[in-house]
Amino acid sequence: MTHFHFGNCFALAYFPYTQWAGAVIPSTDAMTHFHFGNCFALAYFPYTQWARNMATTCSDKYIIHRGLLLPKETHTEESLRFAAEFEFKNDDVLIVTYPKSGTTWMQEIIPLLLNGGDLTPVTTIPNWDRVPWFEETRLALVLDKLKSPRVMVSHLPYNLMPSSLSSSKAKVIYVTRNPKDAMVSSFHFHKMANFLDDPGNFQEFMDKFLTGQVLFGKWTDHIKSWKHADLGDRILYTTYEAMVENLPGSLGEFSTFLGNDLSEKTLLGIADHCCFKNMSKNCMSNYSLVPKEFMDPSKSQFLRKGISGDWKNHFSPEQDLKFSACISEEMKGENLCFPWCG
Numbered sequence: 001m002t003h004f005h006f007g008n009c010f011a012l013a014y015f016p017y018t019q020w021a022g023a024v025i026p027s028t029d030a031m032t033h034f035h036f037g038n039c040f041a042l043a044y045f046p047y048t049q050w051a052r053n054m055a056t057t058c059s060d061k062y063i064i065h066r067g068l069l070l071p072k073e074t075h076t077e078e079s080l081r082f083a084a085e086f087e088f089k090n091d092d093v094l095i096v097t098y099p100k101s102g103t104t105w106m107q108e109i110i111p112l113l114l115n116g117g118d119l120t121p122v123t124t125i126p127n128w129d130r131v132p133w134f135e136e137t138r139l140a141l142v143l144d145k146l147k148s149p150r151v152m153v154s155h156l157p158y159n160l161m162p163s164s165l166s167s168s169k170a171k172v173i174y175v176t177r178n179p180k181d182a183m184v185s186s187f188h189f190h191k192m193a194n195f196l197d198d199p200g201n202f203q204e205f206m207d208k209f210l211t212g213q214v215l216f217g218k219w220t221d222h223i224k225s226w227k228h229a230d231l232g233d234r235i236l237y238t239t240y241e242a243m244v245e246n247l248p249g250s251l252g253e254f255s256t257f258l259g260n261d262l263s264e265k266t267l268l269g270i271a272d273h274c275c276f277k278n279m280s281k282n283c284m285s286n287y288s289l290v291p292k293e294f295m296d297p298s299k300s301q302f303l304r305k306g307i308s309g310d311w312k313n314h315f316s317p318e319q320d321l322k323f324s325a326c327i328s329e330e331m332k333g334e335n336l337c338f339p340w341c342g
């Protein structure tokens with residue numbers, strides 16, 4: 001349990017930077033046959049009821065890859081094949097998260113920890129190039145520009161990782177967050193992200209979240225897949241809540257895990273730069289460089305509130321009961337202890 005004590009203690013790439021970053025977007029034509037609502041897709045997946053549910057929610061903004069809903073804007077069959085065949089190096093660091101669980105925060109923190117607190121990369125390189133998404137089209141374009149140790153982020157479940165992750169000595173930091181807060185954050189993000197479908201009303205979005213008809217599937221499946229990752233002491237589990245509670249403490253833990261113990265003074269300096277108030281002002285990290293046609297800041301902010309427990313401002317008592325019961329049922333027998341479970 002030591003490593004799974006989330007109380008002590010993983011980013012999907014679905015942002016629309018491909019066009020405006022001047023990237024060449026690989027053709028998505030090859031994915032057409034994977035689109036739900038399409039007869040081939042329904043026949044391809046054995047779980048037809050689930051497929052029917054997905055078909056009703058999946059618009060042409062998405063592709064379905066191995067049962068996961070992914071934004072077409074940033075994912076293609078080629079990018080997913082590139083990820084599936086990726087050769088990890090021994091000193092690579094992979095940050096893994098279910099969407100809206102601390103990805104952007106870690107894209108800021110880990111480069112700083114690895115370079116001793118030098119702010120240059122995080123104030124000059126946009127986070128999508130500094131710590132690229134493993135499964136997105138952008139990775140192939142920036143990979144050879146990454147300095148060693150390379151840091152990448154992923155929202156993929158462990159079963160979609162290439163075998164080189166376990167055969168190498170690469171390290172993984174898995175960050176999870178109270179699924180209620182991740183859902184609330186995702187709900188607001190869907191309102192601002194024009195490359196995603198409108199989330200509908202809050203209850204409708206919750207129903208999709210609980211049945212996995214959202215980006216990267218069910219929260220519970222994601223957690224379980226990484227809990228059972230066969231990576232020994234090369235994976236560190238942490239939580240968004242632990243970072244909110246004691247950021248310098250979490251930074252110390254990451255630093256030790258990465259094998260570059262930093263002084264308290266350096267850790268405090270990194271914590272100060274990475275606090276919500278300061279990070280929100282960093283245009284290399286707050287997505288203000290993204291054109292309004294892709295993310296509309298008049299609808300919501302990417303770095304929105306940065307707190308634990310915002311779900312309490314959104315859930316009715318009945319929604320809370322239903323959500324908790326659903327997650328508990330699916331996590332039964334997993335013996336996991338999360339800070340938000342009291």
Ligand SMILES: Nc1ncnc2c1ncn2[C@@H]1O[C@H](COP(=O)(O)OS(=O)(=O)O)[C@@H](OP(=O)(O)O)[C@H]1O
Pocket residue numbers: 011012097098099100101102103104105181184185186188274275276277279302303304305306307310
């Ligand atoms: N520095 C810092 N401190 C506290 N919280 C922070 C920080 N940086 C990002 N965030 C919050 O993380 C939420 C976005 O999650 P992700 O970055 O994982 O999103 S994504 O998966 O990459 O789309 C989103 O949460 P909400 O505010 O609840 O919407 C961000 O505000």
